[in-house]
Amino acid sequence: xxxxxxxxxxxxxxxxxxxxxxxxxxxxxxxxxxxxxxxxxxxxxxxxxxxxxxxxxxxxxxxxxxxxxxxxxxxxxxxxxxxxxxxxxxxxxxxxxxxxxxxxxxxxxxxxxxxxxxxxxxxxxxxxxxxxxxxxxxxxxxxxxxxxxxxxxxxxxxxxxxxxxxxxxxxxxxxxxxxxxxxxxxxxxxxxxxxxxxxxxxxxxxxxxxxxxxxxxxxxxxxxxxxxxxxxxxxxxxxxxxxxxxxxxxxxxxxxxxxxxxxxxxxxxxxxxxxxxxxxxxxxxxxxxxxxxxxxxxxxxxxxxxxxxxxxxxxxxxxxxxxxxxxxxxxxxxxxxxxxxxxxxxxxxxxxxxxxxxxxx
Numbered sequence: 001x002x003x004x005x006x007x008x009x010x011x012x013x014x015x016x017x018x019x020x021x022x023x024x025x026x027x028x029x030x031x032x033x034x035x036x037x038x039x040x041x042x043x044x045x046x047x048x049x050x051x052x053x054x055x056x057x058x059x060x061x062x063x064x065x066x067x068x069x070x071x072x073x074x075x076x077x078x079x080x081x082x083x084x085x086x087x088x089x090x091x092x093x094x095x096x097x098x099x100x101x102x103x104x105x106x107x108x109x110x111x112x113x114x115x116x117x118x119x120x121x122x123x124x125x126x127x128x129x130x131x132x133x134x135x136x137x138x139x140x141x142x143x144x145x146x147x148x149x150x151x152x153x154x155x156x157x158x159x160x161x162x163x164x165x166x167x168x169x170x171x172x173x174x175x176x177x178x179x180x181x182x183x184x185x186x187x188x189x190x191x192x193x194x195x196x197x198x199x200x201x202x203x204x205x206x207x208x209x210x211x212x213x214x215x216x217x218x219x220x221x222x223x224x225x226x227x228x229x230x231x232x233x234x235x236x237x238x239x240x241x242x243x244x245x246x247x248x249x250x251x252x253x254x255x256x257x258x259x260x261x262x263x264x265x266x267x268x269x270x271x272x273x274x275x276x277x278x279x280x281x282x283x284x285x286x287x288x289x290x291x292x293x294x295x296x297x298x299x300x301x302x303x304x305x306x307x308x309x310x311x312x313x314x315x316x317x318x319x320x321x322x323x324x325x326x327x328x329x330x331x332x333x334x335x336x337x338x339x340x341x342x343x344x345x346x347x348x349x350x351x352x353x354x355x356x357x358x359x360x361x
Contacts, residue, residue: 021050024047028047071102073102080258092307130311132307133199136166156169157201178253249278251347256283280344283301284303301336
């Protein structure tokens with residue numbers, strides 16, 4: 001009689017096991033299994049030998065579902081802003097539910113395993129990928145989806161790749177609009193906190209800020225520009241640097257709401273008032289903008305709507321591909337809006353000067 005533990009303890013081999021055994025990527029294993037021709041003969045032999053050695057068999061149930069019309073799309077994320085990610089996921093999940101699409105959400109560690117995670121999803125037979133920031137700007141990720149002909153939509157790239165569909169706003173115009181608003185209030189020393197350098201939108205927002213200053217005939221003071229990384233922690237450091245200048249700014253424009261919220265905290269820590277002493281403005285209009293005091297004046301980037309639009313755009317491409325129609329990348333530009341709340345005001349004299357001013361009478 002066969003021992004009962006022998007079958008119970010046996011683990012079913014996966015496509016990743018085969019890839020490791022053969023020393024190739026899961027995507028290459030998938031190509032061999034699907035009989036694709038773009039695999040070198042020696043590589044095909046290695047994979048087939050690994051399949052035999054591990055007794056690997058593709059899941060027939062999964063293949064049956066795929067052929068029956070089930071649509072599976074992957075959403076890869078590696079975003080430091082929890083507020084941004086939350087709104088993005090809400091929009092994506094809701095739109096996928098409406099279209100009966102299976103959404104596979106995978107976290108990528110920044111600058112480490114994004115490529116491997118994407119390759120595994122593609123090898124598993126995923127129909128398409130949604131790439132929110134910062135993945136929307138990573139050349140290697142974009143090259144991967146182009147090379148494998150995987151339908152994909154980049155959300156909020158700085159400059160869209162012509163070969164990959166994208167949904168975005170005009171980051172340059174948005175930052176230009178906010179900086180103009182601050183100048184119109186009377187601010188002349190406007191601090192700017194840059195977003196993470198790995199996102200193209202960061203550079204576009206900085207360009208918009210600079211352009212508004214030049215347009216108004218104001219000098220671009222590099223000491224008023226500090227580096228952030230779209231995180232609350234980086235916003236604390238950047239705002240601290242600005243407030244320790246010999247002549248601090250009268251307004252701070254941060255490239256996202258997380259860094260703007262951190263700037264408000266630093267201003268308060270210095271015993272100053274927002275907006276009485278310093279105006280603080282953000283970007284995105286995430287939930288955080290209305291959960292701090294004072295509520296933030298900010299640029300509304302329609303994050304939820306952008307994620308919904310990305311699902312619709314990706315679904316359209318997948319259906320065109322299945323119908324063997326020609327697929328042309330689409331670049332959809334959504335509107336932004338400047339939202340005024342309680343964190344901005346006309347510039348006033350520094351607190352120390354107000355205290356020193358003599359009382360009338």
